[in-house]
Amino acid sequence: MTQTNTIRVLVAKPGLDGHDRGAKVIARALRDAGMEVIYTGLRQTPEQIVEAAIQEDVDAIGLSILSGAHNFLFPKVVELLKKEGADDILVIGGGVIPDEDIPGLKEAGIAEIFTPGTPTSRIVEFIKENVKH
Amino acid sequence: MDLIQSVLNGEKRGIAKMITLIEKNAPEAIEALKQIYQHTGKAAIIGITGPPGSGKSSLVNQLTKKIRSEDKKVGIIAIDPTSPFTGGALLGDRIRMQELALDQGVFIRSMGSRGALGGLSRASYDAAKVLDAAGMDYVIIETVGVGQSEIDIVKLADIVALVLIPGMGDEVQAIKAGVMEIGDVFVVNKADKDGANRVVTEIEMMLDLNTEKDAARPPVIKTIATTGEGIDELNEHIKKYWHQIANSNELAKRRKERIRSELISITEDHILNQILSDKSSKIDSMVKDIYEKKIDPYSAMELLIAPEK
Amino acid sequence: MYDKDYIEKINEKKKDWEETTVKKVTSKYPERYEKFYTNSNQEVDRLYTESDIQDLDYLEDLGFPGQYPYTRGVQPTMYRGRLWTMRQYAGFGNAEESNKRYKYLLSQGQTGLSVAFDLPTQIGYDSDQPLSQGEVGKVGVAIDSLKDMELLFNGIPLDKVSTSMTINAPASVLLAMYIAVAEKQGVSPEKLSGTIQNDILKEYVARGTYIFPPQPSMRLITNIFEFCSANLPRWNTISISGYHIREAGATAIQEVAFTLANGIAYVEAAINAGLDVDEFAPRLSFFFNAHNDLLEEVAKFRAARRLWARIMKERFKAKKPKSLMLRFHTQTGGSTLTAQQPDNNIVRVTLQALAAVLGGTQSLHTNSRDEALALPSEDSVRIALRTQQIIAHESGVAETIDPLAGSYYVESLTNSIEQKAREYIEKIDQLGGSPKAIEKGYIQQEIQDSAYRYQMDIESGRRIVVGVNKFQIEEEPPKGLLKVDPEVGRKQEEQLKELKSSRDNLAVQEALKELEAKAKTDENVMPAVIKCVKCYATLGEICDTLRGVFGEYKASVII
Incomplete structure (x- = not known):
């Protein structure tokens, strides 16, 4: 049988922020790039995100926050993934995120942070190059 | 094999990984499926299908909450269509099942229909087996669409619930042919909307025409998935129906039919795949020969399937 | 509203202008795009004249x-x-x-x-x-x-x-x-x-x-x-x-x-x-x-x-x-x-x-x-x-x-x-x-x-955003951005604790009960809400009371 390697990505909005234009545009762009995208909607707790990521066995998680709660919520997701032994999942983040916060987030295990103005094609490429199959 | 044990222990990570292997068509998947097969057959497999926008995900959410209150475990497979152009898919059914997200007795997996255009892929058959072997009491398979996928779901499910909503009179007509027969339970969701009773009447009329004399007549249940109304009744009917078929030879009959079609289908696939991989250059030259009328397609096929000397 | 004959004349002259004056230039120097659009994707013409607003009636429409x-x-x-x-x-x-x-x-x-x-x-x-x-x-x-x-x-x-x-x-x-x-x-x-x-x-x-x-x-x-x-x-x-x-x-x-x-x-x-x-x-x-x-x-x-x-x-x-x-x-x-x-x-x-x-x-x-x-x-x-x-x-x-x-x-x-x-x-x-x-x-x-x-x-590249997909430069990260004190959350929590121990909790319970009762009727809830806030019921308590009566909205996400 021919093996297929469809990349699966969970796109999630942690926290209470309702601005989902970016998350939805990216979800569509990833789909159009041939990926399976699981979108979980607004107001997700880190626990819900990690549980969904494990059950869906995704290759990557894309988190989007515009409310400024990223320093708390992004690392929390990575921490829970580690606890569940699922830290092989690539975690990327986007939103209104000041440059000075980025090193700290990367140190916490976020693979890359995409700020406003990033073309979706760059995110697609990044995922394709960095997921572990 | 660790994976097998993990699945049989009902560990989420293991279940998820095995379903991924199946989706990827990985060779290990078949080996693993062989090993878990002994442990399948205990779960009641419920197919839930209906046109887009009929509130299936919300219905699954409510039904699962109900089943969980009886302390039974539930595995859910939610299938959304894969784009035939890009191979990608947006899988959004989880959104309506947020209440179940952290329930340790529930496992939800979203799947793209992938290869099987408009229908259920083989992967979802096998994913159901994984959930069954992992100790789920119920496996619910939810699929969108009107047409082929409804027919497919019959091959897979022990019980089929067909979901309709008011305000789609024409669609009841449209799906009448061939599809209405497969429902073991009919659900008229969004029953608080105008026209709910009319849909019920239409279904009843169709059942009058279609139900064979001594066959059990499927119930028609009104629900409002957003509030949970009618879910108790739906659950009771499902349980009753399950007892009824499990205690007669109906369940065995259905499952044997399913096994037969699966056996034929995997055999077909296997042979076809073997020919495609072993004889691809031969096929290329045959196409040329057939085009140039040096040989006809039927004789070419006989040559293709003839054992190698 | 304009004189029909005059509009006709304008249309004719405009056609003339396009076929002579404009064409002379565009044959050598084509326009930047074949078609132009507004930000909202409405097509934009090269030139607008009275003809484009001939149905506009000043007194009726303006x-x-x-x-x-x-x-x-x-x-x-x-x-x-x-x-x-x-x-x-x-x-x-x-x-x-x-x-x-x-x-x-x-x-x-x-x-x-x-x-x-x-x-x-x-x-x-x-x-x-x-x-x-x-x-x-x-x-x-x-x-x-x-x-x-x-x-x-x-x-x-x-x-x-x-x-x-x-x-x-x-x-x-x-x-x-x-x-x-x-x-x-x-x-x-x-x-x-x-x-x-x-x-x-x-x-x-x-x-x-x-x-x-x-x-x-x-x-x-x-x-x-x-x-x-x-x-x-x-x-x-x-x-x-x-x-x-x-x-x-x-x-x-x-x-x-x-x-x-x-x-x-x-x-x-x-x-x-x-x-x-x-x-x-x-x-x-x-x-x-x-x-x-x-x-x-x-x-x-x-x-x-x-x-x-x-x-x-x-x-x-x-x-x-x-x-x-x-x-x-x-x-x-x-x-x-x-x-x-x-x-x-x-x-x-x-x-x-x-x-x-x-x-x-x-x-x-x-x-x-x-x-x-x-x-x-x-x-x-x-x-x-x-x-x-x-x-x-x-x-x-x-x-x-x-x-x-x-x-x-x-x-x-x-x-x-x-x-x-x-x-x-x-x-x-x-x-x-x-x-x-x-x-x-x-x-x-x-x-x-x-x-x-x-x-x-x-x-x-059909749409240009300066600095994003054209005219980019290498730049230093900006300085002097506002940082919200990360302690705000903790301070609010402390204040809440203090509030709940110092207010008249009996009055709060009563006011919330009254709100619940009103919410279940079709009477106006505003007086009951005002009563709640005045005895320092918290926003969360008030909204939870209403959640109990009204339920919560579940989003249907459309992508």
Whole structure:
């Protein structure tokens, strides 16, 4: 049988922020790039995100926050993934995120942070190059 | 094999990984499926299908909450269509099942229909087996669409619930042919909307025409998935129906039919795949020969399937 | 309306001009693109003439400022009488910090307040609830109880300033707190002026801070309409918002269409609740976005005004002139700001603010250059405010009314936006009105399709965003961004603990019980809400009580 390697990505909005234009545009762009995208909607707790990521066995998680709660919520997701032994999942983040916060987030295990103005094609490429199959 | 044990222990990570292997068509998947097969057959497999926008995900959410209150475990497979152009898919059914997200007795997996255009892929058959072997009491398979996928779901499910909503009179007509027969339970969701009773009447009329004399007549249940109304009744009917078929030879009959079609289908696939991989250059030259009328397609096929000397 | 023969002549001459003069040039130097489009994807012609607006009837379609159909403005003298209200949306951290920022803005010549609340407040959670973690004080000020509200307006005389509050699902609670603070200042409710956003429909569509399902939400809104028309005659009871619909990706046409469709839904709900249209309609206000396409935006505002006046008159038979007027606040477009070369945003904001003023806005918020990166710093906010002041005092555009009227292009765009928005509204009517269209996902789908198309246009280079897909430079990360004190959450939690141990808890329980009872009837809940806030029941307690009765909205996500 021919093996297929469809990349699966969970796109999630942690926290209470309702601005989902970016998350939805990216979800569509990833789909159009041939990926399976699981979108979980607004107001997700880190626990819900990690549980969904494990059950869906995704290759990557894309988190989007515009409310400024990223320093708390992004690392929390990575921490829970580690606890569940699922830290092989690539975690990327986007939103209104000041440059000075980025090193700290990367140190916490976020693979890359995409700020406003990033073309979706760059995110697609990044995922394709960095997921572990 | 660790994976097998993990699945049989009902560990989420293991279940998820095995379903991924199946989706990827990985060779290990078949080996693993062989090993878990002994442990399948205990779960009641419920197919839930209906046109887009009929509130299936919300219905699954409510039904699962109900089943969980009886302390039974539930595995859910939610299938959304894969784009035939890009191979990608947006899988959004989880959104309506947020209440179940952290329930340790529930496992939800979203799947793209992938290869099987408009229908259920083989992967979802096998994913159901994984959930069954992992100790789920119920496996619910939810699929969108009107047409082929409804027919497919019959091959897979022990019980089929067909979901309709008011305000789609024409669609009841449209799906009448061939599809209405497969429902073991009919659900008229969004029953608080105008026209709910009319849909019920239409279904009843169709059942009058279609139900064979001594066959059990499927119930028609009104629900409002957003509030949970009618879910108790739906659950009771499902349980009753399950007892009824499990205690007669109906369940065995259905499952044997399913096994037969699966056996034929995997055999077909296997042979076809073997020919495609072993004889691809031969096929290329045959196409040329057939085009140039040096040989006809039927004789070419006989040559293709003839054992190698 | 123009002389038919003369129009014919113009058309002929224009054709001539295209085939001779223009062709001579384009054969050698082709135009930059084959076709040109507005920001909202309307095709733009090379040249507009009288022929493009030949059906325009001055008296019917434009009229005079302060007169039906208000195309040229809602006030008779517009900015010659009084400039628009300069109102910067602000709030972050705790109530004391925000209070300081308000006093600073007022000292810099700002003329009205606009309160930003943090997300837990907007969704009816106290700061100590688990879901609030990480969000307290981030996008606005954290308000848990009347205590916070007292600090927020400390030293600000509520009979002198008008206050706009961006609050929707729990609008009744924050309004009740505002009334209670005023009372403590000795200001009676009828003296209060300001606005609550109170527009739940766009929350379902675009902004996401909903709590309750549509039906009880609409009931809370009509309760507020009723309460205010009796007690707060100067209060704008709703700000029907296209701003967030546009931010979510809608075009200018969709912004007008979906906002007015929501407006229609609120008017219908109030009429169905037994209110007389002329009783509440004068207090309806609107809130629009201003994007970069200057002339299209000006046309959008004019079209919205005309269309709303016609809807109110023809559809709802409103009689009072004030019921027909679309009064609106404008905010420049947050989504147009770039994180790259942030100083360029000052120029974008200038264009957008100019569009709002040329479009006849009643109040204006100008975004700060650093908002694609963080909450704005004090310096950035000052520049943003100065931008408005320069337009007001130096540009000259405020000295006459509706100066772009009569421009062939602007009038033609005004017509086409009105026409296309009307078509959308008809479609929404066919679906059963805007709440039904939202439930079906129609409006969300339309917006998301536009958002995706816009993004793909940028990526393909069909649309140029300076500094993003053209004219990029290597740049240093900007400095001096505002940081919200990460301790705000903890401090709020402590204060809550203290509050709960010092207030009269028996009175709180009783007030909440009364609210619960009222919510179950079809009586107005406002008096019960006011009673709750006055005995220091928290926002979370009040909203939880209502959640118990109304349930919670579950989003149906459309991608």
